[in-house]
Amino acid sequence: xxxxxxxxxxxxxxxxxxxxxxxxxxxxxxxxxxxxxxxxxxxxxxxxxxxxxxxxxxxxxxxxxxxxxxxxxxxxxxxxxxxxxxxxxxxxxxxxxxxxxxxxxxxxxxxxxxxxxxxxxxxxxxxxxxxx
Amino acid sequence: xxxxxxxxxxxxxxxxxxxxxxxxxxxxxxxxxxxxxxxxxxxxxxxxxxxxxxxxxxxxxxxxxxxxxxxxxxxxxxxxxxxxxx
Numbered sequence: 001x002x003x004x005x006x007x008x009x010x011x012x013x014x015x016x017x018x019x020x021x022x023x024x025x026x027x028x029x030x031x032x033x034x035x036x037x038x039x040x041x042x043x044x045x046x047x048x049x050x051x052x053x054x055x056x057x058x059x060x061x062x063x064x065x066x067x068x069x070x071x072x073x074x075x076x077x078x079x080x081x082x083x084x085x086x087x088x089x090x091x092x093x094x095x096x097x098x099x100x101x102x103x104x105x106x107x108x109x110x111x112x113x114x115x116x117x118x119x120x121x122x123x124x125x126x127x128x129x130x131x132x
Numbered sequence: 133x134x135x136x137x138x139x140x141x142x143x144x145x146x147x148x149x150x151x152x153x154x155x156x157x158x159x160x161x162x163x164x165x166x167x168x169x170x171x172x173x174x175x176x177x178x179x180x181x182x183x184x185x186x187x188x189x190x191x192x193x194x195x196x197x198x199x200x201x202x203x204x205x206x207x208x209x210x211x212x213x214x215x216x217x218x
Contacts, residue, residue: 014149014171022178029193030174058170061195069195 004102004122006062008055009115015054016047030054032076051116052109053077059120060087060105066096077107085109087120101125135215139183140204147179148172159202164195173198180204186211 018026020043027036031050039049057075064070070093080086087105089097097105104123111117137159144154144163151167168176176198177188188197188207197207208214 010171018171018175018178022175025178025181026174029177029188054171061170071190071194073190073193 001103002124002126004063004124005119006059006122007117007119008058008062009117010051010055010058011115012048012051012111013114015051015116016043019043019047019050030057030072032073034079035077038077038079048111048116052111052118055116056085056087056107056109056118056120059107059118060089060093063102063105063120063122064093064096065100066092068092070096077109097122136205136208136213137201140180140201140208143176143179143183144168144201147175149175154201157201159205160200162199163201164199168198170195176204180208184208184211184213186213 027050031053035050035053039046039053054072056077057072060075061069071091074089074091074093076088076090078086078088085107087107089105101124102122103125106121108119109116141154144150148154148163148168149172150163154163157163157166163173164170173195177193181187186208188211192207192210196203198204
């Protein structure tokens with residue numbers, strides 16, 4: 001089993017500024033309905049959670065290997081059991097992960113000091129899946 | 133009236149938070165290699181929507197769309213934004 005790691009940081013104030021300036025036009029382009037629901041409607045408190053989720057999407061994109069980067073909304077941070085974050089891929093991101101033989105993704109989120117960060121670990125089968 | 137790529141450079145200058153001026157970059161220079169962050173590229177996209185009164189379709193909401201000034205211009209052209217005939 002091979003392991004791939006991706007990590008990314010995102011300044012929280014940049015996300016807060018985008019929410020203030022563009023509102024739903026900004027949030028719906030990057031985040032799923034589930035992610036927006038988890039982070040709440042208050043732009044001030046939502047910004048740190050959304051910044052961590054954006055960092056997670058970018059960390060996944062560093063792991064995925066395709067001709068075109070997958071859309072941000074095809075990578076979702078899902079709130080799983082015990083509020084532990086889990087990654088759910090769809091459409092192009094899911095197809096790329098399957099082709100790479102990625103069996104499992106783990107994610108850790110954190111924020112503090114004005115930045116949010118995410119680290120993603122992917123377990124990859126030595127035998128790559130054959131694209132159909 | 134300014135052409136499309138001039139307006140794209142102006143939007144990058146204002147919203148791209150880049151350490152280098154986009155006016156010094158060529159059409160095919162990699163914007164991410166020159167300091168455009170992924171998150172800033174989203175702000176660039178939204179500002180371009182305001183500048184040209186268009187809406188980027190979901191299929192174009194990915195990093196590759198904003199890789200170069202040429203790529204951005206091609207995306208805008210697919211939405212009908214082209215230079216006026218000279």
